[in-house]
Amino acid sequence: MDTRKRTADRSAAEEDAHGSPPRTVEGLRNLAVSIGRDEGGVTLGAKAHAVLAKLVERPEEVAVRKITDLAESLGVNASTLTRLATKLGYGGFVDFQRVFRDSLAQQHRHFYSQQAGRLVERAQGLRAPGAAPEIDTVVQLARESIDNVEAFLAQLSAADLRAAAKLLASARRVRIHGLRQFGALASFLSYGLGMIRTDVGLLDAQGLGVAEGLAQLQRGDVVVVTSVSPYTRGVAEAAIAAAEAGLTVIAITDTRASPLVAPARHAFFIPHDSSFFSNSMGAYMVFCEGLLNLVATHLGKSSLQALERRERFIADLRIEWD
Known part of the structure; x- marks a missing residue:
């Protein structure tokens, strides 16, 4: 487990211990799971819990979209998001959204090094007897590009x-x-x-x-x-x-x-x-x-x-x- 992952887990645990609303997306994800198990210390209706579960799985979208646009994409009213944020202990939707924006900023600061880190790990995994990592690397990139083309x-x-x-x-x-x-x-x-x-x-x-x-x-x-x-x-x-x-x-x-x-x-x-x-x-x-x-x-x-x-x-x- 890398340092950033350990820090996120520790932060989430500290949030739970102090009873304050999570300040990381990972903490919110853990809270969503706990609420689903009736262990979160917060009670949400089925609809509100479903909205929270969707939000924590699309952090980039939550970070940058207006509350009205986000609510429309989820099929709810903007007031639903405001009530959810307040119910979770935040000062309002802006305070809730700041968690996602801070997470996105942190992720972007490490984007290139994280990409390179995965590349190095993958290359090391290819160093088996008889493997041709040079060809495998190019083939993998080509296939990924094909997948991206098909997706768009x-x-x-x-x-x-x-x-x-x-x-x-x-x-x-x-x-x-x-x-x-x-x-x-x-x-x-x-x-x-x-x-x-x-x-x-x-x-x-x-x-x-x-x-x-x-x-x-x-x-x-x-x-x-x-x-x-x-x-x-x-x-x-x-x-x-x-x-x-x-x-x-x-x-x-x-x-x-x-x-x-x-x-x-x-x-x-x-x-x-x-x-x-x-x-x-x-x-x-x-x-x-x-x-x-x-x-x-x-x-x-x-x-x-x-x-x-x-x-x-x-x-x-x-x-x-x-």
């Missing part, structure tokens, strides 16, 4: 895809925004769109800042944002600012609990579950390739003309090796 395909909305492709084809200007690892995805999407239409670019291509990039856009222009857990604050804030300015936001993210969803007109959810030491990008690349093809199809002859014009410049400038 299962929940794709044809209406959202059609509408997003139309927006990306017809908007006067399109800007893409992603930072850190997803800066690479933003660059790929910007490059691909730029092959088939004009006035496409990264939101902060010149390094002058997001505010400058947004100020150059007008109502009806499109901003595509992309980030996944652990989310990049700057991307989420840019999405909110863009929507408030009347720009159309399209989000490429991981879950419905993502902070990019609320300001977006269309959001696409791509899982990234993987043994890779960071966020897996494979399924995201497949999705973006599909989206680019849809935009090209929507543009029709104009996309062909754009590609032919590009090819002429490539030939004239002798860019490609013969």
Whole structure:
């Protein structure tokens, strides 16, 4: 058992001992089990207990969603969540939600090291006589990416895809925004769109800042944002600012609990579950390739003309090796 797990268990035990409401998600999970066994010192009705059980199994969603949105997703009234929080001993729903937010922040601080730790443990387990860990590692990552692709395909909305492709084809200007690892995805999407239409670019291509990039856009222009857990604050804030300015936001993210969803007109959810030491990008690349093809199809002859014009410049400038 690692140090963080021991700390969480000890914290949960201390919470029970002092009779105060749990301050960790693990403590809340233990409390939910105890209540179900009539051992928790707190009495909840069957409906309230079922809601608590659902909440502790979706901590990221509880951490970031508004109480009204969360209640709607659970099929209850917002007042039900407030009463539940009070019944458990919290000062209100905000106090209850803080437990999940603190847990999420702690998890994000260790995201990359935890991923790498699992990778090392798995590699050590493969060191059996005759094993080929190099091949096994690549095969496992490939299969995980296939699973992620199948997962996003299962929940794709044809209406959202059609509408997003139309927006990306017809908007006067399109800007893409992603930072850190997803800066690479933003660059790929910007490059691909730029092959088939004009006035496409990264939101902060010149390094002058997001505010400058947004100020150059007008109502009806499109901003595509992309980030996944652990989310990049700057991307989420840019999405909110863009929507408030009347720009159309399209989000490429991981879950419905993502902070990019609320300001977006269309959001696409791509899982990234993987043994890779960071966020897996494979399924995201497949999705973006599909989206680019849809935009090209929507543009029709104009996309062909754009590609032919590009090819002429490539030939004239002798860019490609013969």
